[in-house]
Amino acid sequence: MLALGTLNTLTVKKQVKFGYYLDGLSWGEILLPNNVAPANLEIGQELNVFLYLDSEDQLIATTERPRIMVGQVAMLPVVAITKVGAFLNWGVKKDLLVPFSEQQIPLKEGQHYLVYCYVDLSNRIVASTKLDRHIHKTPANYQIGDKVAIIVSEQTDLGYKVVIEHQHWGVLYKNEVFKPLRRGDKLTAYVMKVRDDGKIDLRLVSTTHKQAQELTDKVLYKLKQNGGKLALTDKSSPEQIYDAFGVSKKAFKQAIGALYKEKKIVITEQGLILVPEQTTP
Missing domain, CATH: 1.10.10.10 (Winged helix-like DNA-binding domain superfamily/Winged helix DNA-binding domain)
Structure with missing residues (x-):
């Protein structure tokens, strides 16, 4: 099953002057432009590509790896403010839109923001700084002692609020932190407790x-x-x-x-x- 805004494994179907067409199955043929195609690519070869929409809203493939994919959280810089919203540099040719309705506060060009990436109702890949709209919407299936990847969201009176595995909220308490942390920092942590509200208490050091x-x-x-x-x-x-x-x-x-x-x-x-x-x- 193919998915927009993520990595997909597709087969090279044919070569044309401006690139290669990949077999998108029910999605039809998907263009992989020459400038992002590997050297010596052959018909029938399987390729791991990222699928997104170009500036004309046409489905396109790239071998470039974006800094964020659908369902993920990342710290990204604003490169432009337009009448439709703010645009972020996410590592592929077409910048990533944050609509005005998805901005917690008005974004400013040149600043970095923690955002969540998703596909909206009009089938666009967009981002949001309103993380509470998108984080913690699925059950937190973690066990005490589990090793998890976290991204720091903000400092609080208790310690630090963090995003666990791009999907859930967690807390690092002050007495578990031994160095200054900044928003967007990526760390490894360990689950201490899953609370009744589904939030997860974490520590930076495993204590088996x-x-x-x-x-x-x-x-x-x-x-x-x-x-x-x-x-x-x-x-x-x-x-x-x-x-x-x-x-x-x-x-x-x-x-x-x-x-x-x-x-x-x-x-x-x-x-x-x-x-x-x-x-x-």
């Missing part, structure tokens, strides 16, 4: 039992390497902790808490102290 054990082992190893002392505590900054161990402050506090309960370390205001191993006579 195995990884928690690996972190406590790392803390002990670093203590031994530093003569039994380490100038880090549960009061240290998230940046200091991340520089030392590559984890969030919350994960570090859990690790040293476990070591303290096992009486392997002492936590002082100056840092951690390794408890000498006891030997039985």
Whole structure:
């Protein structure tokens, strides 16, 4: 089944002076212009192409990969404002339209905006900055611990509101973030909890039992390497902790808490102290 605004695998049907025609099945023949066709393309060869509408609203194929496809979210720059809306550079010849009705605030040329791409009722590929109209419209089928791709949407009092896998809203809490984030940043995160309202709580570091054990082992190893002392505590900054161990402050506090309960370390205001191993006579 072919889909507009996405990648499709089509077969080369014939060559003409200005390009190649691909077999679009029920959609008919679809032009792949010479300037985006691979060298030495042969009849019968299968090709992965992006389908969109050109400036005359004719279906056309390209081997160029756009910065956004239908059903996705991306940060894109405005290159023009016209009487029909704003146009974004999305990496293919014809710019991507954001109609005035799909602008949360009036867009400005030269600025970047986080947008969602979709096919409207008139069969046009367009974009919207009104993400709530399009995000979180399907059930969130995530399990605790799932690894997901996220894009930062905005900073809030709780932390950061993010888009998960282009389709759902999630939250990164302040205590799970150890570096400044900006709108449009792409990151990997892990599912902590799926709430009753369907929103998803996330963290940037996975905390499986195995990884928690690996972190406590790392803390002990670093203590031994530093003569039994380490100038880090549960009061240290998230940046200091991340520089030392590559984890969030919350994960570090859990690790040293476990070591303290096992009486392997002492936590002082100056840092951690390794408890000498006891030997039985």
